[in-house]
Amino acid sequence: xxxxEMIKEESGDLKNQFSNVLDGLKNKMRSVxxxxxxxxxxGIKRGMPPFVMREIMSVNPFSAIIPKxxxxxxxxxxxxxxxxxxxxxxxxxxxxxxxxxxALFLQPVIKAGQPEAKVAVLKRFIEQQNMGGLMITxxxxxxxxxxxxxxxxxxxxxxxxxxxxxxxxxxGWADFWLLTARKDTGEGRLARDLDFFICDVTQPNQGIVVExxxxxxxxxxxxxxxxRIDVQIPGVQKLVPEKSGVKLMLDLLHRSRxxxxxxxxxxxxxxxxxxxxxxxxRFVSGKSLLSYDQVQQRISQLQxxxxxxxxxxxxxxxxxxxxxxxxxxGIEANAVKSLSTDMMQSASQTLLQLVGAKGxxxxxxxxxxxxxxxxxxxxxxxxxxxxSQISESVIKLMRKAKQGNLLDFIKSFELTAxxxxxxxxxxxxELDFNVPQRKLVELGQILSRVISLEHVLVLxxxxxxxxxxxxxxxxxxxxxxxxxxxxxxxxxxxxxxxYQSNSxxxxxx
Numbered sequence: 001x002x003x004x005e006m007i008k009e010e011s012g013d014l015k016n017q018f019s020n021v022l023d024g025l026k027n028k029m030r031s032v033x034x035x036x037x038x039x040x041x042x043g044i045k046r047g048m049p050p051f052v053m054r055e056i057m058s059v060n061p062f063s064a065i066i067p068k069x070x071x072x073x074x075x076x077x078x079x080x081x082x083x084x085x086x087x088x089x090x091x092x093x094x095x096x097x098x099x100x101x102x103a104l105f106l107q108p109v110i111k112a113g114q115p116e117a118k119v120a121v122l123k124r125f126i127e128q129q130n131m132g133g134l135m136i137t138x139x140x141x142x143x144x145x146x147x148x149x150x151x152x153x154x155x156x157x158x159x160x161x162x163x164x165x166x167x168x169x170x171x172g173w174a175d176f177w178l179l180t181a182r183k184d185t186g187e188g189r190l191a192r193d194l195d196f197f198i199c200d201v202t203q204p205n206q207g208i209v210v211e212x213x214x215x216x217x218x219x220x221x222x223x224x225x226x227x228r229i230d231v232q233i234p235g236v237q238k239l240v241p242e243k244s245g246v247k248l249m250l251d252l253l254h255r256s257r258x259x260x261x262x263x264x265x266x267x268x269x270x271x272x273x274x275x276x277x278x279x280x281x282r283f284v285s286g287k288s289l290l291s292y293d294q295v296q297q298r299i300s301q302l303q304x305x306x307x308x309x310x311x312x313x314x315x316x317x318x319x320x321x322x323x324x325x326x327x328x329x330g331i332e333a334n335a336v337k338s339l340s341t342d343m344m345q346s347a348s349q350t351l352l353q354l355v356g357a358k359g360x361x362x363x364x365x366x367x368x369x370x371x372x373x374x375x376x377x378x379x380x381x382x383x384x385x386x387x388s389q390i391s392e393s394v395i396k397l398m399r400k401a402k403q404g405n406l407l408d409f410i411k412s413f414e415l416t417a418x419x420x421x422x423x424x425x426x427x428x429x430e431l432d433f434n435v436p437q438r439k440l441v442e443l444g445q446i447l448s449r450v451i452s453l454e455h456v457l458v459l460x461x462x463x464x465x466x467x468x469x470x471x472x473x474x475x476x477x478x479x480x481x482x483x484x485x486x487x488x489x490x491x492x493x494x495x496x497x498x499y500q501s502n503s504x505x506x507x508x509x
Contacts, residue, residue, distance in 0.1 A: 014074050021073070022082060024059035029090045031055060039091060043372075044362040048093075048221045056094070056470050057129040065102045067110065070122040075110065077259070078317035084262030085313070093221035095263045097131075100169045103256040105132030105178055109198060112239040112248055112324050117198055121176060132176035133166035135227065142167075143385055146246065149196065150229055151184040159197060160234045164211075171225040172210045176200055178239075179229060180283070181247070193246055196239035205232040218371035221493070247327045254326040257337035257380060258319065261312035264340040267373065268309055271347040272302040274365060275354050289354065292427045304475035305343040311455035312336050314462070326421045331393050332415055334386040335448035341376040343382060348373045356375045387444025388437060394447055395433050406431045410450060419453040422473065426480055442487045447478050449483070 032052045033039035042052070047182040064079040066072025073079065080102045088095035109121055109132070124130040141147045150163025161181045168177070177199040182190040209228040216224045241248035276299060279289035289295050316336070320326065326333065352359045359366030377383045391458050394409070403409045407427040411420040420427075427450075435443060453476050460469040 014068070018064055018073050018076075020065060021059055021061060022079075022086060025056065025061055025083065025086055025442070028055045028059055029087070029094075033090050040363045040365065040368070042221065043091065043093070043368050044220060044221050047223065060129065061098065062101055062106060062124065062125050062129075065110075066126065067108050068121050070110075071121065072122070073128040075322065076317075077320045077322075078313075081259060081262035081265070081313050081317060082087050084259065085201060085265035085269075087266065088263045089266035091221070092263065092369065093219045095266065096169060096219065096222060097274055099256070099259060099263055100133050101131055103259045104134035105174075105176065105507055107255060107322060108178060108196065108239065108248065108252045111251075112196070112241050113198065114236050114240060117237045121198060121200075124175070127182055130175040131170060131173060132178070133168050133170040133174040134180075134252075135229075136180045137167045138164055139166055139226065143381060145180070145249070146192075146194070147231045148180060148182060149178070149190070150181040151190055152181040152195070152197075152233075154183050154235070156235070158234050159195075160198060160232050161229050163229045164226065166226040166231060167214070167224055168227065169222050169224060171213065171223045171227060173223055175202060177208065179231070179233070179243075181229075187387070193244050194249065195245050196241075196248060197233040198237040198239070199231055200234055200237070205351075207231070216375075218368075218374060240497065242325075243327075247325075250327040250330070251325055253380060254329045254333035255320050256323075257333040257502055258316040258326065258329075260337045260340050260376070260380075261309050261316055263376070264309045264315055264344050265306075267344055267369070268302065268305050268347045270365070271351045271369065272299070275299050275302060275351050278351075278355055282451070298354060300471050302347055302350055304472040305347055307459070307464070307472040308452050308456060308476070309340055309343065310464065311452070311459040312340055314459055315455050319332040319407075331390050331447075333453060334381070334390050334444075335415075335451045337380065338377075338383040338386045338390075338444070339448045339452055341373070344373040344376055361369060384441050387442075387448065388440040390444035390447055391435065391440040394443075395431070395435070398431065399433065404430045404433075416447075416450045416454050418457050419450050422453060422457075423450060423477065423480060426477070428486060436492070438491075442483055446480055446483045446487065449480050452476060 032055050036051070037049070042049070061083050063072045064083055065075050067075045084095045084098050087098050106125065109118060113121065121132075136145050136148070138148050138150060140151065148163070150165065152159045152161040154160070161179055163181060165179070166193060179197045179199050180194050181197065182194050185191055194341055199208065201207055208231065211226045211228050213223055213225040239248065243355045276290070279295055279299065280415070282289045290299075348366065352366040352370050355364070355366045358364060361367045362371065397413070398404070398409050401409070401412070403412070404431060407420065410423070410427055453473065456469060456472050456476070460466070
């Protein structure tokens with residue numbers, strides 16, 4: 001009994017400490033973005049004034065993801081999601097900075113780092129507010145990460161890595177990098193598996209040369225670029241995966257994708273709040289915009305996004321902890337990442353449409369948000385690719401179970417079983433497994449919404465707003481119906497490469 005009371009008391013103390021961190025973050029953002037400067041102006045300039053990150057990092061936000069034994073607040077994933085959500089309400093670039101540090105660097109280091117290196121790294125994050133990032137992507141190998149050419153040779157003291165990486169967020173900023181490379185087995189051959197190394201750029205022989213900073217479109221506060229890797233990493237800084245480097249990478253990426261709702265949550269809520277406020281105050285022909293039916297439809301769509309992403313956050317808080325191996329969770333992780341980021345872009349487009357001409361400025365939240373949210377549909381896996389992978393995985397499961405009827409599969413599949421009763425009129429048909437790629441993408445979009453409906457129903461059972469749930473169910477069903485109509489249309493049009501022939505309209509006037 002005494003031990004249980006001690007645990008409860010410690011848990012309550014850590015919860016209070018996190019509340020202080022979260023409140024401190026919100027106060028600091030209000031100060032740096034609205035009192036000491038203007039986020040609408042900061043958001044269109046390259047880089048970030050030093051005082052902004054200094055003030056924000058002074059509340060030690062990354063302590064939330066660090067376990068107690070290393071001086072942190074426990075490493076509960078729901079707390080990292082809450083921090084990203086709070087940040088994205090004010091700045092999508094800041095939220096992504098949090099996501100890079102927590103999901104792409106700290107979590108894999110905590111899970112697979114060697115004890116000596118882990119202690120040193122986490123100590124600097126706690127005491128010196130250091131930052132870290134991840135380098136996987138190479139100029140010739142984007143989504144095809146397993147073909148990367150960055151290689152290493154090693155001896156009993158260090159590993160020598162050589163190669164080129166690009167599009168790593170926080171290029172030139174981070175104190176630490178997780179570098180991925182394949183072992184050079186001789187005669188120009190590289191191992192099929194890959195390895196992860198912690199690179200400390202403050203140490204001799206671990207400096208990374210930034211060959212070029214990119215003029216990235218949007219997210220101006222985060223630097224991206226091309227990096228030349230020629231570093232010697234001590235053996236203790238090599239990650240030790242439980243199974244293989246590929247499994248570690250999948251676990252890392254799937255956990256990160258399950259964390260995307262944290263960045264989507266605050267952002268979508270901000271788009272919704274801005275839209276409601278604008279439409280309440282803006283009058284056209286003597287009526288507020290909010291009284292128009294089309295406007296009602298648009299904002300109710302934003303509210304369905306808000307509800308769906310809320311459901312994602314609850315689900316990820318339960319499933320995305322480090323104790324779980326997510327290497328095989330591709331269907332759910334891909335659905336959550338793809339649909340949440342599609343919703344982000346759609347939400348910003350809706351706000352821009354409602355605000356009108358004045359929103360078509362980078363220093364207006366509508367215009368800036370449209371540009372800033374667009375790359376989320378691309379990085380960590382292009383959404384078209386992820387939707388296609390969802391379909392391929394589902395078809396593989398259906399073949400294995402010898403199920404041809406899509407409704408039968410949805411009823412029996414863990415991620416969609418409860419939602420099946422609400423969509424049985426839509427999915428009672430035989431699925432042709434020989435699906436062209438363009439249809440795989442559409443099918444993935446449809447299945448992602450069924451999975452989302454499942455998450456929304458779980459949220460409903462927990463007592464979430466019944467009105468928001470009902471509206472979200474209606475919107476998700478409508479989207480599924482629209483996508484199914486497209487999916488069932490046979491369109492095999494191909495690119496006409498010599499289209500210039502007989503295609504000059506002036507000839508026909």
